[in-house]
Amino acid sequence: xxxxxxxxxxxxxxxxxxxxxxxxxxxxxxxxxxxxxxxxxxxxxxxxxxxxxxxxxxxxxxxxxxxxxxxxxxxxxxxxxxxxxxxxxxxxxxxxxxxxxxxxxxxxxxxxxxxxxxxxxxxxxxxxxxxxxxxxxxxxxxxxxxxxxxxxxxxxxxxxxxxxxxxxxxxxxxxxxxxxxxxxxxxxxxxxxxxxxxxxxxxxxxxxxxxxxxxxxxxxxxxxxxxxxxxxxxxxxxxxxxxxxxxxxxxxxxxxxxxxxxxxxxxxxxxxxxxxxxxxxxxxxxxxxxxxxxxxxxxxxxxxxxxxxxxxxxxxxxxxxxxxxxxxxxxxxxxxxxxxxxxxxxxxxxxxxxxxxxxxxxxxxxxxxxxxxxxxx
Ligand SMILES: C[S@@+](CC[C@H](N)C(=O)[O-])C[C@H]1O[C@@H](n2cnc3c(N)ncnc32)[C@H](O)[C@@H]1O
Numbered sequence: 214x215x216x217x218x219x220x221x222x223x224x225x226x227x228x229x230x231x232x233x234x235x236x237x238x239x240x241x242x243x244x245x246x247x248x249x250x251x252x253x254x255x256x257x258x259x260x261x262x263x264x265x266x267x268x269x270x271x272x273x274x275x276x277x278x279x280x281x282x283x284x285x286x287x288x289x290x291x292x293x294x295x296x297x298x299x300x301x302x303x304x305x306x307x308x309x310x311x312x313x314x315x316x317x318x319x320x321x322x323x324x325x326x327x328x329x330x331x332x333x334x335x336x337x338x339x340x341x342x343x344x345x346x347x348x349x350x351x352x353x354x355x356x357x358x359x360x361x362x363x364x365x366x367x368x369x370x371x372x373x374x375x376x377x378x379x380x381x382x383x384x385x386x387x388x389x390x391x392x393x394x395x396x397x398x399x400x401x402x403x404x405x406x407x408x409x410x411x412x413x414x415x416x417x418x419x420x421x422x423x424x425x426x427x428x429x430x431x432x433x434x435x436x437x438x439x440x441x442x443x444x445x446x447x448x449x450x451x452x453x454x455x456x457x458x459x460x461x462x463x464x465x466x467x468x469x470x471x472x473x474x475x476x477x478x479x480x481x482x483x484x485x486x487x488x489x490x491x492x493x494x495x496x497x498x499x500x501x502x503x504x505x506x507x508x509x510x511x512x513x514x515x516x517x518x519x520x521x522x523x524x525x526x527x528x529x530x531x532x533x534x535x536x537x538x539x540x541x542x543x544x545x546x547x548x549x550x551x552x553x554x555x556x557x558x559x560x561x562x563x564x565x566x567x568x569x570x571x572x573x574x575x576x577x578x579x580x581x582x583x584x585x586x587x588x589x590x
Pocket of ligand 1: 351
C-alpha cells in the first residue's frame with residue numbers, strides 16, 4: 214500500500230462521537246449516552262432506559278447482564294444490543310406483557326412500561342444474555358435517500374456508464390436495491406412509481422437533479438454477519454433493531470424486504486477490507502464501480518479502517534475514464550450523518566479530495582436513518 218491514511222473528515226466522523234468520561238461508572242455512562250441519542254426519536258426507549266439506569270444504579274439484573282460486557286468495544290453499541298435482545302423476545306411472542314407496551318407488536322406504551330421491561334429482563338435473563346452476543350444489524354433503507362444523490366452524481370458523469378455497486382457492511386443488502394425505491398421531490402421523482410418503498414419529499418431544501426433512470430449493472434455486498442431478510446428469522450432480527458415506537462421505519466423496512474424478494478443481490482460473508490481488495494483487484498472497463506457504506510466505520514477497528522481506505526485509494530489511482538471508481542459514504546458526524554463522494558480519476562480543474570488524488574466533496578447531511586436529507590452537493 215502506497216499511502217498512509219491522512220486524517221480526513223471521513224474518518225473524523227467516528228472519532229467525534231462522544232464517549233463516556235473515564236471517571237464515570239462505564240455501564241451507567243453508556244446507558245445515559247444511549248438515552249441522550251435516542252430520547253427525541255424514541256420516547257419509548259427513553260422511558261425504558263430510565264428504568265434500566267435506576268436498575269444499574271441499584272445493582273439489579275440489568276447491571277448483572279451488562280457488567281460482563283464492560284470491556285466491549287465502544288462502537289459495538291452494547292445498549293442497542295441489549296434493547297434489541299429484549300425486542301426480539303417481544304417479536305417472537307415470548308414476552309406478551311412487554312409486547313402490550315410495544316407498538317411494533319401492536320401494543321401501546323403504558324405507565325408500567327419500565328417495571329414490565331425490568332420484570333421481563335429478570336424472567337428472561339438467560340435469553341437476554343445470549344442475545345447480547347448478537348451484533349447490531351440495523352439495515353435502514355431510509356439511508357438510500359441520503360445516498361441517492363451520490364449514485365446519481367456518479368451515473369451523471371461522462372462517459373455515461375452503468376453502475377457496479379459494491380456495498381461494505383451491507384447487512385441484509387436492502388440498500389443495494391436503492392434504485393428500486395421511489396423518491397418524490399415534486400415536480401420530479403426517481404424510481405419505479407409502483408415501488409412499495411416510497412420517500413415523499415425526503416429533501417430539506419433543493420433536491421439533487423433526478424434523472425428518468427439509471428442503469429445498475431450489478432449489486433453485491435459484504436458483511437461478517439449477512440442476513441437473509443426473506444426468512445422469518447432474518448426479518449425478525451432486522452425488526453428487533455428498529456425502535457419499537459417508530460412505526461414508519463418498521464413499515465419502510467417491511468416494504469424494502471418486499472423489494473428484496475424480487476430484486477436479487479448477493480451479500481458475501483466477509484470483512485470490509487479483505488472483500489473490497491478482492492472486488493477491486495480486477496479492472497472492470499465499461500462500468501462505474503461504486504464502493505459504498507453507511508454507518509459501518511464505527512464497527513471496524515482502526516487497522517481495518519486504514520486498510521479499507523488504502524485499498525480504495527490505491528484502486529482509485531488505477532482508475533481510468535472508462536473504468537472509474539467512486540467511494541460513496543454516509544457516516545455519523547456528531548448528531549447527524551454526512552454523505553461524502555470521492556471519484557477517480559479526477560476531472561481536469563476539479564478539487565482533489567483530502568490527499569486521495571480523487572475528486573472529493575461533501576454531498577449532503579442527513580439524520581442517521583436518512584430523511585430529512587440536506588443536499589449541498
Ligand atoms: C449499523 S449496521 C449498518 C448496515 C447498513 N450499512 C445500513 O446502513 O443499513 C452496521 C453493519 O456493519 C457490519 N459490520 C461490522 N463489522 C464489519 C466489518 N469488519 N466489515 C464489514 N462490515 C461490518 C455489521 O455486521 C452491520 O451489518
